[in-house]
Amino acid sequence: MAFDDWQGRTVYDVLATSRSSTVLDSSGAANQLARLGDWLRVASPAAFARANRTSVLRTMHEIDLLALIVADGEVWRLTASHGPPQLARVASLAELQDPLEAFRTQPTHGKVAAGLGALLVPEEAFLRRETLHVVLDWKLGSLPLAALRHGGVPLIAVRPIVHALRLPEVRCVRAQPPGHATVIGVSGPRIPNAVVEADEVAALLHTSSVTGANATKEALFAAANDAVLHVAAHAELVLDGAGLVLGDGEVSALEISARRVGPALAVLSACHAAVSDDGELGGSLVAAFLGSGSQHVVATLRPVSDAGVPHITTQFYREGGVADPVRALATVQAKLAMTDNADWPYFAVFGSAVCQGGTLDRE
Incomplete structure (x- = not known):
């Protein structure tokens, strides 16, 4: 996947134009992004990584953006708030290692x-x-940014957050209409509640769960064009990137991509769903579903407890997760931030914001 190299090259190129300042104004950053857009488009064949430079730059003037980039051992922050982007140095990655790990x-x-x-x-x-x-740069990819605080208040309690694997090309997407839902659950020694979760979610979605030995690869592949796919199962890093452990064996991110499994909403209640061992997240389950056409993927950033997850996922659907995954998860996380639940920071929505008021012109 080319995105991480693009991020680094963007920073290198911008820094070359102005070594005397740690903050770069908009036109400099925008020009660099525009030039490097050509490189990104040619270098990566992944559907989610083919960026249109004009769309990216236009969108950066229409949204609130926070991008954290690591280049040459330095952490940089690219921000845009309904205007031109600005680039600022944060600190060296070495200086941040201890606070990052503690967080x-x-x-x-x-x-x-x-x-x-x-x-x-x-x-x-x-x-x-x-x-x-x-x-987030892949070196920061597992960062539960929603839990970062100011004045004692976590960021997610202030506003919804949507993650992307690259700079977005659109401000928002239309809410998906209701449709068929597939719910898969496979319990194991470390996740005995997975089938219980699947049954509870299936009831909320007015469908039946597919569990145990029946939760096969074919059941997953059959959900390729569904409105919702919910998977409660173990995930692990395999030869082809991250993979889900189903009733008849592992299915890798590569297989999911090859079969174009792209339900409108994929909820992956599984450890390692948003990570990969390739260092660039290209082999992650999130990347597989987004690259196959999913608009939204809800996934975990780190391992979560089997006991705490069902409450989060069921509340997600009760808060309207099918219609607006971004705001639904934000509502759930903001509520749980006031409790002793320790798993909520590790869930994130990847994809795009959902347009409000039935229009693409306003969020």
Whole structure:
């Protein structure tokens, strides 16, 4: 996947034009992004990585964007808020390693979340209410950014967050109409509640769950064009990237991509759903579904507890997750942030914001 190289080259190119300042104004950054768009389009065949440079630059003037980029050992922050992008140096990656690791392991710790939040997220990001579009370098990809705090308040309690694997080309997408839902559940020694979760979700979606030995690869492939696919199962890193462990064996991200399994909404209640061992997330389950045509993928950033997950996923659907996954997950996470639930920070929505009011012109 070319996105990470593009991020790095963008920063290198911009820095070459202005070594004297840690903040670059919009025109400089925009020009670099425009020139590098050609490289990205040629270098990567993945559907989700084919960026239209004109669309990217236009969209950056229409959304609130926060991108964290690692280049040459330095962490940079690219921001845009209904205007031209700005690029600012945050710190060296080495300087951030300790606070990053502390936050990854205890994201609900107020002091830890506030300390890192002050470094990574501009204060004005906590003052807006519209959806924040987030792009994270693969070295920061498992960061539960929703839990970063300012003034004791987690970012997700202020505004919805949608993650993307590259800079977005559109401001928002239309809500998907209701349709067929497939719910798959496969329990195991570490996830005994997976079938229970699948049954509860199926009831909310007015369908029957497919569980145990019946939860096969073919059952997954049959959901290629569904409105919703919910998978409660174990996931692990396999030779072809990340993979789901189903009733008849593993199905890899590569297989999912090859079979073009792209339901409008894919909810992956499984560990390692948003990660890959290729260092660029191209082999992740999230990338597989988005590349196959899914508009939204809800996935975990790190391993989560079997006991806490069903509450999060069922509440997600009760809050309207099928119609607007971004706002539904934000609502659930904001509520759980006031409880002792420790799993909520590790869920994220990947894809696009959902347009509000039935129009593509306004969010």
